[in-house]
Amino acid sequence: MIFLYIGLPLAVSAVLPLVGKASKRVLPDILANAALAGLLVYAATGARALLAQGPIVQQVRWLGEAVNIRIALDGFSLFMLMAIQLVSLCVGLYSINYMEHYGAKANYYALLLVMVAGMNGLVLSQDLFSVYIFLEVAAVASYALVAYGLGAEELEASFKYLMLSVVASAAVLTAIAILYGMTGALGFDGVAAGLRLLEANTVTGIAAALFLMGFGLKAALIPFHAWLPDAHPSAPAPISAILSGLLIKVSGVYAIARIFYHVLGLTPALSQILMWLGAVSIVVAAFLALGQSDMKRMLAYSSISQVGYVVLGIGIGTPLGVAGGLFHLLNHALAKGLLFLTSGSVQQATGTRNLDEMGGLAKRMPWTAGTNLIGALSISGVPPLGGFWSKLIIIIALIQSGEAALAVIAVLASVLTLWYYLIMQRKAFFGKLAERWVKVKEAPFWMTAASVLLALLVIGVGLWFATVFSTWIQPAADSLAKGF
């Protein structure tokens, strides 16, 4: 029953505000996290067994009658579902302590669950218009979550995000309208079949450009990135983690990959455009990250840079490249989720995000410092952590397909990544403990627990990368490469 991925979070989010009236903290905490945990367990166990016979298309039944809700699960969507549930659960656990001082926790969880339902729906739908609708579901929830702190900075960031997101939606909708006008179909396979019959390259190219602009804005690829460095740092830390770790990938990268591989078809020209968009994002955002002194802003620029790697990998178009891109997507989701959580712990303990004011915090917050270091090393591509393997695979795939220049860029940018993460480590955690931080305490239990859980996952993916690769990444890459 894969509809559960959409139905359960929506149902729980609908009752949460009422539950919040009865119990302000405990019940919402339990209910939301239980829902997320249930979905994770289902993704890890149940859905895999279902998928063993091949891609599933499910027709939902309601009161014994078939309703026209067709959702599909294949290797790629299952992989995305797994990543979504994994990071969401850690974020949910972290929120137990972190969201305490924001108030209205039940509402917060409800919005979080709507966002999760939106992402799940997007991943499961096999119809262009449903993709658009679920894109909006996740986006509307995320606007409110970015502004959740209600400060001037948060509201401005949220408004900027909203405005650029609307442009993205308009571009996506125009592209869908063009394709629907030509083929009279909205389903992925229907549109793809229609396009094969028509051979309308110019118009398909225009639709592709509009999709690229729309989803590129959602994925915050350079030059469409202006909203992200404001929106992601302004949100509460767990929301930053889910936005950077998941949302830009689901509503940007997943949609690009799905539509370009399964609907429009990845032409060599499109492949080149994707690779160069990725490469430019990697380099420019890495340089921008270097100059930041705001911890979360540095992480936000790093997200743009790392999404560049994912797009670069997927853009290569070879099975190995796609697998590398998807593997990096998972590694980045885990590690960046972790880094935003630890940055939240630091911000809550010290009251600042300014790296120049910190120093020596490792002595007072050993767990936070340790887990932060693990996340940073993984993203920078230090062996044996996950990020190393995925970057290695992308670089090998680039060399195999004769893109040596891009491979060199990818390697050099990786050094830049290590550089700015070391700056972060040195300024925040290493060195002498400043006088004013003597009284700083380690983050509360659930915040630390969520960070440690993610850190263990980052290490686990790195150490058992062969198993992870063959059970999750390879099936995903295969189903992406061959289509429905």
Place this chain on the structure above:
Amino acid sequence: MTFQIILLVAMLAASAFAILAKDLLKAAVALAVSSLILGIIFFRMGAPYAGVFEISVVAGLITVLFMLTIALTKQGDDVRESKTVKIIFPLFFIVFALIDLFVMRGILARIPALEGAAEAGTFGEVLWKERSFDLIGQLAVILAGVLSVLALFRKRDRHDHE
């Protein structure tokens, strides 16, 4: 055809006025006029349902909401807009018009289309039976909207501003 062009030009003029007008009330009215004309265009092009929704919801309901919001906003709260809008918008407008004239016309004429299948059933059948999954998505959007309002207009006494 001429009538259609007159309608389109009028719609564009109303939209441009909505962006350029300083008075919010005038801008809201201009927007309503623009979507009213769009509704008429929908009717004329054989999409009566889209026309009905455009006129009743966008021209009607949303305009009422805008008016109410403007009426409820206190005086002295107005934010000064930057002057660049006055320069940038016409610039964009002219560029888009030129693209439209020279590029899009040529392309639109050449958009091929498959023989469209006959409309399957009535509007209601399409909405409820064909696009059921979208309805769930729309419910979720409404839910997200309600929750956003609840969250953003909550009492913020417990939040400590760093």
